[in-house]
Amino acid sequence: GMCWKYLIEEEGLKPDLVVSTEPTSCRLYRGHRGRMEIRVILSGISCHGSAPERGVSAAYKAARAALAMEQLNKDLQPDEDGFLGKGTITVSVMDVKGPSQCAVADYAMLYLDRRLTWGEDADLAIAQVREYISKATGDAPDSFIVEMPNYEKIGWTKKEYSQELYFPTWKLDEDHFLVQSGIDAYETLFGKKPVVDKWTFSTNLVATTGRHKIPAIGFGPGDENQAHAPNEINRVDDLEICAAFYAMLPYSLEARGK
16 A cells, blocks of 8 residues: 555545455455554573573563464454454564574564454554563563564655555445445446455555545455465456446446535
């Protein structure tokens, strides 16, 4: 979503409505969970590997911290209406270092992927990580680092741009005029109501809708569970269905006075 964040915040290009064409299997989607990335840095006290009891192993802290994240993932609760489901957290990278291969490690880093359901935000997620790791390791909550990294990118114009690695959750109520206009368009074309659902993964709508509150829906060809896979396919029939839907949607909006 950084591209849309830049267009909205730096170029002043703010659309009234958005239709994402990410894969939905020609279903009408009205939300998905947000996500963020979290980095945890734990410290230990190094000593010679022949007498590890003289030190404090950051590796063992990291192991306990990773298991704490497994427990946190189990403890996370779904949103109130159950539409988006529960948030998740997983350890995606671990790195442990010490002065040498025959010394107790005094540095450990855990990188976390956190998916955020409705009602969860970055502050809550960071506080949860800090609480669970503190309990698991016995370290004081303020004695280790829990941070949200920045993402930095240089564009083809050599423009440098960055943002925090936080992508807010979004959803529209089913009675929102954009969702209802999408339902109208589908019914007009195909004589039946579409399946109204949500994505499991994240899209650029974290910027347009999660961050900037621009109403959005999703309707696209292909299947979400194949996205980014080496055997991903796209059905020609889906392309025809979606092209017709995109053409009809403005008329459905106009009929509702939008």
